[in-house]
Amino acid sequence: MTLVSMTGFTRLGGSFGRYNWTWEIKTVNGKGLDLRLRLPPGFDELDRPVRAIMSERLARGSCYVSLTVQHEAPSQSLQVNQQVLDSVLDALALIKDRVDAKKPSLDGILSIKGVMEQVEESESEEVQALLIEAMLANFKDAMTDLQSMRKSEGDALEKVVMQRVEELEALTKQAEECPARSADAIRTKLRQQIERILEAESSLDEDRLYQEAVLLAGKADVREELDRLYAHCAAVRALVAEDRPVGRKLDFLAQEFNREANTLCSKSNDTSLTAIGLDLKATIEQLREQIQNVE
Numbered sequence: 001m002t003l004v005s006m007t008g009f010t011r012l013g014g015s016f017g018r019y020n021w022t023w024e025i026k027t028v029n030g031k032g033l034d035l036r037l038r039l040p041p042g043f044d045e046l047d048r049p050v051r052a053i054m055s056e057r058l059a060r061g062s063c064y065v066s067l068t069v070q071h072e073a074p075s076q077s078l079q080v081n082q083q084v085l086d087s088v089l090d091a092l093a094l095i096k097d098r099v100d101a102k103k104p105s106l107d108g109i110l111s112i113k114g115v116m117e118q119v120e121e122s123e124s125e126e127v128q129a130l131l132i133e134a135m136l137a138n139f140k141d142a143m144t145d146l147q148s149m150r151k152s153e154g155d156a157l158e159k160v161v162m163q164r165v166e167e168l169e170a171l172t173k174q175a176e177e178c179p180a181r182s183a184d185a186i187r188t189k190l191r192q193q194i195e196r197i198l199e200a201e202s203s204l205d206e207d208r209l210y211q212e213a214v215l216l217a218g219k220a221d222v223r224e225e226l227d228r229l230y231a232h233c234a235a236v237r238a239l240v241a242e243d244r245p246v247g248r249k250l251d252f253l254a255q256e257f258n259r260e261a262n263t264l265c266s267k268s269n270d271t272s273l274t275a276i277g278l279d280l281k282a283t284i285e286q287l288r289e290q291i292q293n294v295e
Contacts, residue, residue, distance in 0.1 A: 003161065003240060004295040005153030006030065006061035006247070010145040014138035016131050018072040023065070023142040027150065029293050030062035038066040049136055057143050059245035060295045067135075084114040150295065157290055158240060161250075164287040165236050168257065171283060172229040175222065175264065175276045222273075225264045229280075232257050247294035254288040 006029040013022040035051055046067070054063055092104060110116050232253055239246040239253070261284055265277035 003154040003158040005150045005157055005293050006295050007153055007293055008146045008150040010142050012142035012145060016134040019069060019131055021067060021069045021135060023067055023139050025142055025146050026064045027061040033058060033060055034062040036064050040069050050139060053140060053143060057147060060247055079117055081114055081117050088112055157294060160290050164283055165233050167283050169233050171276055171280050172226055175273060176226050178273045222264050222267050225260045228260050245295045250291040250294055254291050257284045
């Protein structure tokens, strides 16, 4: 498996009956999985299944989802308001013997406000369920597009990450082969430091002098740091090969890399080794910046 980026974007539309819609999904890096949905009124029932789909497909990242819906105006029909009509007829029956007037015509009765009304045809529950089903199927397709983009971004990330790992291995090897780490160089450095100690405090006994020499020799030895740097490089390669999201572990390794580089610089007994340590720190920072985008 190659690395997967947390950065991606897709826009996909669909239609069903008189409805047209567009899903828009954007993801950026984040420490965890943060889902933010914006749904139009009347489509709140999409919230839970959409979140479930995203949680199943994604492991990390800040995700922003919006749905826009357009639809044709529903067809309308004329309908007699039976209650109003009954009231009108009751009123006519009540006054027909009291008022000398022509018998009301049908068109006259129907023209009375409220007797006839326009009614919009509402969607049946079955049609509404099919609409939601079509929208969710379309959202799954949009998520597939998003994952493809994140995978493509991840391929590019992996190349950069592996390049930085190779650079770190090369710098670690330089540090390992640095002349300042040779036995003669360390011996000379120790002799100079011991001479300075003796000049400052000539009354030191041999045991104390031995302890100081051991302490100085230990500080000059960066073998352990070099071994751990090599091990961290191997760990990055192993993580990249895993078939699961590894961004959190890579981020932790970047911190460990930096810790070893800092220790190497603090133990350095020569400017040449310090320079290599600083190059290590710069390369580790470049690695960390890339890892921040890995799922």
